[in-house]
Amino acid sequence: MINYEVFEREIEKGNIKDSYIFCGLDEELIKDGINSIIKKTIGEDKDNLNLIKIDGMKTNFDEIMNACETFPLMSEKKVVFVYRANFLRDKSDEASNNIYKYINDYVSNLPPYTILIMYYLFNDKRERANKNKKINSLDKLITVVNCDKLRRDAYIKKISDIFKDKNKEIGKIELMYFSERVQNNFDIIKREIDKLISYTEGREIKKEDINLLISNTGxxxxxxxxxxxxxxxxxxxxxxxxxxxxxxxxxxxxxxxxxxxxxxxxxxxxxxxxxxxxxxxxxxxxxxxxxxxxxxxxxxxxxxxxxxxxxxxxxxxxxxxxxxxxxxxxxxxxxxxxxxxxxx
Missing domain, CATH: 1.20.272.10 (Zinc Finger, Delta Prime; domain 3)
Structure with a gap:
């Protein structure tokens, strides 16, 4: 089991595994990690036929296996992405437990051209990946990425990267202030950044803009x-x-x-x-x-x-x-x- 920061370093090195499980509270952070794998392996085209997305709350094992077994089209790799894979929860119904059992037996025989990615969201912050028996069992076969809260430096850097990706400059002082004021959730962070960019179009971001636009939900x-x-x-x-x-x-x-x-x-x-x-x-x-x-x-x-x-x-x-x-x-x-x- 690795944390998100270790995962990012591995991706930067091009060290990509054949299967992953992401878990945590921040769905947007998880999606960013998954997108980095997709970008490195099959490209960013949203209509890529070598990217198969499966709803983990409605699927069955046969659907997942068939998606994994199908050959990629004009590519060395394909990605099978199972989102909200609730069958990975410790406490699940019989149908979910059956999917998990078959997945556990299958992943060691994945085709060499398939990258299987699954994720599920914690119910609350008291939930821990290392306490989940299913995850601990699969950790021997699949790379498990525990998407916990980032360390302060990594958290601020990721926020800075979002501004850069949107071609908007922000000063160091304003970046630090924004990072401390916004809620530590990347779905909220990205929406707040979009608001700031729209409001400050054509000029630099100021502390007063952050105070004005970021609502104090607490x-x-x-x-x-x-x-x-x-x-x-x-x-x-x-x-x-x-x-x-x-x-x-x-x-x-x-x-x-x-x-x-x-x-x-x-x-x-x-x-x-x-x-x-x-x-x-x-x-x-x-x-x-x-x-x-x-x-x-x-x-x-x-x-x-x-x-x-x-x-x-x-x-x-x-x-x-x-x-x-x-x-x-x-x-x-x-x-x-x-x-x-x-x-x-």
Whole structure:
């Protein structure tokens, strides 16, 4: 079993195997890997007759085998691509288990002209390829690519490559900011990049463009998290934080959102002391009335001193998260615990 980064290095060297299983949560990342094999072996033509795609949720073993046995047309190789091959799941129905059994017996006798590629998606982040008995059995016969989250450098490089493929330049600072702000899911990443390119046509991408276009899908979660911090219900706050991490697995994104939330509350707290009203905050923060009303209500739960202290905790946690070798989830939990020590 190899990870995605090892797989990419092998493809760059031209070391292509006769069969693959891809698995993970990020379907777009998986498809990118599969497309790199197709590109290297039979070319990029979408209508290529040597590319056979099979729906893994509707297929049977005979369909897969017949596709593998058919000779390629005017080519040395053909690719049989079985997508969403749910028969590879540990817990499957009888029909799926039968397909798996036949596949297990068949793959060692694949024709030399066939490259068989299958993938299936994890149900959630708790699922692990190395815990799947079917995958572990096939790992002796097929190259299994575990498409887990990329390391930071590889993640940023892949995002940079997407911009390059679309002939759009982005500065290093803006690239880093975009990488930290966007959700770690390449389907979402590609859509957000398309939005940025369309919006900034004819000019360079700026940080303000990223802030404007990338929606903060976790605003309600962050609001709830701050509410629990205000009520000093830290255990419940930890549960909320784990739920947010489960959705995005982006510690930097969460801490930056949390920090911005407390900064808004601090601005509002100062403004209220100066006699400002809701419409002033609407203009100042460029937010709709109902959002400003919610923020004003939430600001009443903290003192000015508390907000200042919690912002400092967020800044320190952000610095720690950028350091290698630290348990990022533990750092986030320590932040929540330390909010209890901030004096009013």
């Amino acid at each position: 605003e309600e979660d962050v609001f709830d998290l701050v509410e629990l911090i205000a009520q000093r219900k830290i255990e419940l706050a930890m549960d909320i934080m784990k739920d947010i991490l489960h959705k995005s697995d982006q510690h930097m994104l969460i801490i930056s959102n949390l920090e911005r939330q407390f900064e808004k509350l601090y601005e509002i707290k100062i403004g209220l002391n100066e006699g400002k009203k809701i419409h002033d905050f609407m203009s100042q923060l460029k937010l709709p009335q109902f959002v400003c009303e919610k923020l004003v209500m939430q600001s009443h739960r903290f003192t000015e001193k508390q907000l200042s202290g919690i912002i400092k905790l967020c800044v320190n946690t952000e610095k720690n998260l950028k350091s290698s070798g630290l348990d990022k989830t533990m750092e986030m939990e320590l932040l929540l615990i330390n909010t209890l020590t901030v004096k009013k």
